[in-house]
Amino acid sequence: xxxxxxxxxxxxxxxxxxxxxxxxxxxxxxxxxxxxxxxxxxxxxxxxxxxxxxxxxxxxxxxxxxxxxxxxxxxxxxxxxxxxxxxxxxxxxxxxxxxxxxxxxxxxxxxxxxxxxxxxxxxxxxxxxxxxxxxxxxxxxxxxxxxxxxxxxxxxxxxxxxxxxxxxxxxxxxxxxxxxxxxxxxxxxxxxxxxxxxxxxxxxxxxxxxxxxxxxxxxxxxxxxxxxxxxxxxxxxxxxxxxxxxxxxxxxxxxxxxxxxxxxxxxxxxxxxxxxxxxxxxxxxxxxxxxxxxxxxxxxxxxxxxxxxxxxxxxxxxxxxxxxxxxxxxxxxxxxxxxxxxxxxxxxxxxxxxxxxxxxxxxxxxxxxxxxxxxxxxxxxxxxxxxxxxxxxxxxxxxxxxxxxx
Amino acid sequence: xxxxxxxxxxxxxxxxxxxxxxxxxxxxxxxxxxxxxxxxxxxxxxxxxxxxxxxxxxxxxxxxxxxxxxxxxxxxxxxxxxxxxxxxxxxxxxxxxxxxxxxxxxxxxxxxxxxxxxxxxxxxxxxxxxxxxxxxxxxxxxxxxxxxxxxxxxxx
Numbered sequence: 164x165x166x167x168x169x170x171x172x173x174x175x176x177x178x179x180x181x182x183x184x185x186x187x188x189x190x191x192x193x194x195x196x197x198x199x200x201x202x203x204x205x206x207x208x209x210x211x212x213x214x215x216x217x218x219x220x221x222x223x224x225x226x227x228x229x230x231x232x233x234x235x236x237x238x239x240x241x242x243x244x245x246x247x248x249x250x251x252x253x254x255x256x257x258x259x260x261x262x263x264x265x266x267x268x269x270x271x272x273x274x275x276x277x278x279x280x281x282x283x284x285x286x287x288x289x290x291x292x293x294x295x296x297x298x299x300x301x302x303x304x305x306x307x308x309x310x311x312x313x314x315x316x317x318x319x320x321x322x323x324x325x326x327x328x329x330x331x332x333x334x335x336x337x338x339x340x341x342x343x344x345x346x347x348x349x350x351x352x353x354x355x356x357x358x359x360x361x362x363x364x365x366x367x368x369x370x371x372x373x374x375x376x377x378x379x380x381x382x383x384x385x386x387x388x389x390x391x392x393x394x395x396x397x398x399x400x401x402x403x404x405x406x407x408x409x410x411x412x413x414x415x416x417x418x419x420x421x422x423x424x425x426x427x428x429x430x431x432x433x434x435x436x437x438x439x440x441x442x443x444x445x446x447x448x449x450x451x452x453x454x455x456x457x458x459x460x461x462x463x464x465x466x467x468x469x470x471x472x473x474x475x476x477x478x479x480x481x482x483x484x485x486x487x488x489x490x491x492x493x494x495x496x497x498x499x500x501x502x503x504x505x506x507x508x509x510x511x512x513x514x515x516x517x518x519x520x521x522x523x524x525x526x527x528x529x530x531x532x533x534x535x536x537x538x539x540x541x542x543x544x545x546x547x548x549x550x551x552x553x554x555x556x557x558x559x560x561x562x563x564x565x566x567x568x569x
Numbered sequence: 570x571x572x573x574x575x576x577x578x579x580x581x582x583x584x585x586x587x588x589x590x591x592x593x594x595x596x597x598x599x600x601x602x603x604x605x606x607x608x609x610x611x612x613x614x615x616x617x618x619x620x621x622x623x624x625x626x627x628x629x630x631x632x633x634x635x636x637x638x639x640x641x642x643x644x645x646x647x648x649x650x651x652x653x654x655x656x657x658x659x660x661x662x663x664x665x666x667x668x669x670x671x672x673x674x675x676x677x678x679x680x681x682x683x684x685x686x687x688x689x690x691x692x693x694x695x696x697x698x699x700x701x702x703x704x705x706x707x708x709x710x711x712x713x714x715x716x717x718x719x720x721x722x723x724x725x
Contacts, residue, residue, distance in 0.1 A: 566581060
């Protein structure tokens, strides 16, 4: 693959930040967008815009078809059984909230247990916390070791007869840990517990095959997969979507509405109430095409090489400490520098056009577990190059210069 | 924007070797402050005497260079002042950070003004303003004996 050709598809990389070309290492937060996605948004609004669904006119029919084409592409992208298993939401957070709310409403009672892990992003903890508050459910946290890997034996022990659902990340947005979801699901199957996977970080970076993983729910954030903001995806096995009560009520999700009775639309409409982010969903098809045009295997290979290169270079800088050392690590590198707070690091490297994140990355539980209040994080996207890593390392040297540390 | 304006020598020096660090003896007031966005924490210990003068002011906590330096400088400037003047210095400081990038205070000498002005560069970095203001809000909270901890996310 030609990395320069890939990078040239992203208009933002021809712009300057603080007078410097952008070195974007914050893709775990959100990815930049290729021109094809931006063009699709523009084209749709200029030439094809209509709401989808009920209207009979040509524009509406065309818009509906395009919207559904993306659903088919997503189905193929994650290897789902049916397009009815693909629900569009406003983001991955809403996808997880949907499951927590609908599943919780039907299946969670006081004293029931929800098993999450120390690695979870707030979006895969707080929705379950609502059930703790509303229903008296118990949330258990499966521990990690100091490397940032889930301790499988402890995880197994924490599944009890009262465990109603397991909610677990596929890829940590702090340590870069790739969680062995297939193994986790096999363990859960034996105990008959459904598994929700937070796939926000994994979807842009590793192969997703929900049939192979055999998970029950899988949440994806489209803006992290080189797509527009405002779109998330919930994959769920059809049986769950049939069994669960709807989430948000309104237009589009109903079949028939009477004064004394409401019946709901068939899947996937049942879970897509109100006007959807139509143009954004249509444009997301281009993001999938972009991913496919490179090929997931090439993406994995490129990013693994880059991660290895970055780790090697960062470790050579005195006083840089890499957070976690998981067995299987993706391009998410959190680090600290002795004597320099992550917020100071971020402000100083920004001066060189380097965008990284500093803070707890919406993982306060994990930071507490790691005895850290904050970390700096460089995260890789498919458009990053070795030069980007070199610029980062140089900018880190500058931090040490500003602070006068050796 | 110029990094040197933000990370002036005074700030780096106070960040590395903060003054008045620790818990002072027989403090009469104390308050906790927290910036949940970056994890900065500060606890101030204030000792007022019978004339309502700041006899001692110390702090404990962790945070970025801006936050530690701002707290350290604050303790230096407020020590020895009456509560009324201390409160006015806090108002003047917050005004400098948010609005004027200049210090209006009549209660500080030139040397003290130079110190407090070293923090004025923060105004250029909106994401860092809360790092600088946390301790000052926490001191207000201590003076007023507020029960709730200061949380920068609840302050504009």
